[in-house]
Amino acid sequence: MSIPGALRREVRFSSRDPVLWLWLALVLGLSAMSVAFGLAEVERQNETIQKLIDGDRHDRLAQYDKQESWGSAAYYSFHLTYDPPSDFAYAAMGQRDAQPWMHRIRMLALEGQIHERDVANPSIALIGRFDFAFLAAFVIPLVLILLLYDLRARERIAGRHDWLEATVGQPTSFWLLRASLRAGAVFVTLVVPVIIGGMVAGASPAKWFVATLGVFAYVALWTMACFFVSSWRRPGSVIMLALIAIWVAIAVIVPAGARLAIDRLVPIPTGADILLLQRETVNDAWDLPREVTMAAFFERHPEWSEYQPVEGSFEWQWYYAFQQVGDQRTEQLSTAYRDGRLRRDHMAAWVSILALPSLLERFLQSLADTDLRAFFEYEEGVRGYHAALRDFYYPKFFRNEAFDRTLLEDLPSFKPGNPGMG
Amino acid sequence: MMLQADSLHVARSGKEVLSGISFSVDAYEVYALLGGNGAGKSTTLLSFLGFLSPTAGSVLVKHTDVYSDIAAARKAIAYLPESASLYEHLTAQENIAYFLQLAGMSASSPAIDAALDRVALSPNARRRKVGGYSKGMRQKTAIALAMLRDTDILLLDEPTSGLDPNAIDEFHQTIRSVADSGKAVLMVTHDVYGACHAADKIGMLQGGKLKGEFAAEGHGIDIEAVRKAFSATVVPS
Numbered sequence: 001m002s003i004p005g006a007l008r009r010e011v012r013f014s015s016r017d018p019v020l021w022l023w024l025a026l027v028l029g030l031s032a033m034s035v036a037f038g039l040a041e042v043e044r045q046n047e048t049i050q051k052l053i054d055g056d057r058h059d060r061l062a063q064y065d066k067q068e069s070w071g072s073a074a075y076y077s078f079h080l081t082y083d084p085p086s087d088f089a090y091a092a093m094g095q096r097d098a099q100p101w102m103h104r105i106r107m108l109a110l111e112g113q114i115h116e117r118d119v120a121n122p123s124i125a126l127i128g129r130f131d132f133a134f135l136a137a138f139v140i141p142l143v144l145i146l147l148l149y150d151l152r153a154r155e156r157i158a159g160r161h162d163w164l165e166a167t168v169g170q171p172t173s174f175w176l177l178r179a180s181l182r183a184g185a186v187f188v189t190l191v192v193p194v195i196i197g198g199m200v201a202g203a204s205p206a207k208w209f210v211a212t213l214g215v216f217a218y219v220a221l222w223t224m225a226c227f228f229v230s231s232w233r234r235p236g237s238v239i240m241l242a243l244i245a246i247w248v249a250i251a252v253i254v255p256a257g258a259r260l261a262i263d264r265l266v267p268i269p270t271g272a273d274i275l276l277l278q279r280e281t282v283n284d285a286w287d288l289p290r291e292v293t294m295a296a297f298f299e300r301h302p303e304w305s306e307y308q309p310v311e312g313s314f315e316w317q318w319y320y321a322f323q324q325v326g327d328q329r330t331e332q333l334s335t336a337y338r339d340g341r342l343r344r345d346h347m348a349a350w351v352s353i354l355a356l357p358s359l360l361e362r363f364l365q366s367l368a369d370t371d372l373r374a375f376f377e378y379e380e381g382v383r384g385y386h387a388a389l390r391d392f393y394y395p396k397f398f399r400n401e402a403f404d405r406t407l408l409e410d411l412p413s414f415k416p417g418n419p420g421m422g
Numbered sequence: 423m424m425l426q427a428d429s430l431h432v433a434r435s436g437k438e439v440l441s442g443i444s445f446s447v448d449a450y451e452v453y454a455l456l457g458g459n460g461a462g463k464s465t466t467l468l469s470f471l472g473f474l475s476p477t478a479g480s481v482l483v484k485h486t487d488v489y490s491d492i493a494a495a496r497k498a499i500a501y502l503p504e505s506a507s508l509y510e511h512l513t514a515q516e517n518i519a520y521f522l523q524l525a526g527m528s529a530s531s532p533a534i535d536a537a538l539d540r541v542a543l544s545p546n547a548r549r550r551k552v553g554g555y556s557k558g559m560r561q562k563t564a565i566a567l568a569m570l571r572d573t574d575i576l577l578l579d580e581p582t583s584g585l586d587p588n589a590i591d592e593f594h595q596t597i598r599s600v601a602d603s604g605k606a607v608l609m610v611t612h613d614v615y616g617a618c619h620a621a622d623k624i625g626m627l628q629g630g631k632l633k634g635e636f637a638a639e640g641h642g643i644d645i646e647a648v649r650k651a652f653s654a655t656v657v658p659s
């Protein structure tokens with residue numbers, strides 16, 4: 001029989017299976033739910049950001065009105081930094097669930113401000129949000145297993161297996177067609193909501209097309225696995241157990257084991273370590289001779305080395321200098337933290353070649369710019385912005401310029417890396 | 423020669439269940455395999471279908487070794503399994519249409535209806551799902567399907583089980599006319615009387631060995647001889 005004829009036959013046949021329809025309804029419901037949650041969360045984050053953007057300038061201007069020096073104006077001002085969700089973030093929230101995506105930073109020592117949030121959630125939640133990436137990577141394989149494990153065992157129990165094989169010319173392509181048809185129906189019901197979500201979110205078609213390709217390859221791999229295991233001449237329950245064991249191994253055991261091993265292999269300082277060291281450095285500075293602090297500061301800023309601190313009196317130059325020295329002291333630790341986490345992530349990426357669900361999740365997160373790389377890019381943006389703020393203020397401090405509110409219009413403003421949605 | 427077993431040895435789960443049987447079925451011929459439970463009748467049919475490769479000897483379908491081209495052998499054969507279980511959620515017509523399409527045939531509803539007429543499946547049952555059928559009704563559906571396949575060879579495993587006496591009679595007539603149109607029929611049965619009437623040859627199988635063959639001479643097969651041989655085979659030895 002020609003392929004289209006066989007296809008038509010099996011479509012008609014499968015469409016009369018009520019159990020298949022139930023599974024498809026379940027997948028459609030879960031997928032629509034995950035996409036709806038994702039879109040709502042993206043909207044909430046965008047609204048939060050928009051509200052803060054609106055308030056940012058207004059609050060700062062209100063502060064300036066009360067200030068009379070550059071030093072106190074800088075001290076009391078907050079500056080918004082934020083990482084808007086990408087147009088595909090609705091499908092894969094990734095690091096946005098675990099890491100801060102906005103800060104209100106001050107001219108004070110920065111590393112503490114960056115890592116303050118880390119203290120609250122030091123480790124990434126084991127099971128993340130129920131987003132599309134999670135659904136596709138972890139739940140869909142189970143649906144495929146339950147839908148395909150008894151592809152043949154069911155017919156064997158019914159006493160129909162040999163009859164079917166004796167009747168059809170090419171048994172292998174027959175079973176393969178049945179399996180792919182069911183898996184194909186799951187794939188379509190899975191991706192339709194995410195494509196509609198992409199249209200709602202205004203995501204570029206290229207993005208959800210690539211995502212869809214990735215999900216397709218993933219579903220195809222699992223279908224193949226189910227197909228091969230289900231052709232085993234064993235009772236359906238044994239086949240199902242074997243497939244679930246594969247799932248548990250690559251979705252749970254390998255990633256969890258790898259995380260333990262990687263964490264042990266690549267020790268990293270915690271955000272709290274950084275915060276603590278910086279607080280100590282900054283606090284100690286009050287008691288240190290000022291030349292010591294300034295000497296450390298001048299290493300970075302020789303252009304201001306003419307400045308002579310006066311012991312015993314409060315001076316903003318010295319105050320901001322020891323804030324910066326606080327950052328300098330923790331630089332090594334922050335870099336170790338960042339490099340360590342990136343190294344761990346890099347190793348996890350290699351492991352995910354074995355742990356396929358993680359591989360798909362990481363792939364979708366990288367498309368959505370919600371991976372660790374995107375998160376550190378944002379953090380670098382915050383550091384860059386803080387540096388720009390210092391570049392703005394330092395001349396005013398060290399040249400003892402008179403406070404001029406109008407000059408604050410030239411204050412650098414934060415430019416997010418990812419253009420926001422809509 | 424349509425079907426030929428040549429000192430066929432077959433093992434299942436490591437145990438030899440056919441120990442060197444030889445027989446053949448020609449076109450225009452109905453061959454009945456008789457024997458007690460576990461004698462190896464179904465196993466013999468499955469060997470012709472390419473499901474159980476011989477440990478020794480060979481099976482030929484249309485002069486070709488089955489295991490050298492399983493697909494070709496299966497294409498030449500319509501098979502009625504021992505417990506033909508149809509899809510419960512489909513009607514008789516839908517089941518037949520599906521299986522015919524599986525075999526690469528298209529079937530018109532009138533053709534299917536005609537076949538179902540022939541096995542006397544009541545017309546209003548045809549529109550009901552098979553799940554609500556009696557054993558005999560299911561058997562009739564499966565027989566109709568085997569006839570519609572229109573292959574050169576029919577392998578029928580206990581085709582009359584579950585049929586009422588009238589239906590059995592009808593079936594034997596049908597089988598006769600099928601063979602008379604040039605096809606080869608190999609059927610497994612426990613029905614000595616029926617076998618003697620419908621078959622041209624009877625093979626008596628016991629413990630995986632062919633204990634004797636009876637051929638029609640003049641006026642059919644000698645029922646008394648077959649009955650005696652059959653009782654001998656089913657008496658536990």
Ligand SMILES: Nc1ncnc2c1ncn2[C@@H]1O[C@H](COP(=O)(O)OP(=O)(O)OP(=O)(O)O)[C@@H](O)[C@H]1O
Pocket residue numbers: 434435439457458459460461462463464465466504
């Ligand atoms: N799937 C199987 N796996 C292992 N052994 C089997 C299998 N099916 C049958 N056998 C063994 O093969 C032998 C022949 O079985 P077969 O089904 O051919 O008997 P039969 O003559 O058709 O009997 P019946 O009249 O009960 O249908 C038996 O001893 C049986 O135990």
Ligand SMILES: [Mg+2]
Pocket residue numbers: 463464465504579
């Ligand atoms: Mg049998």
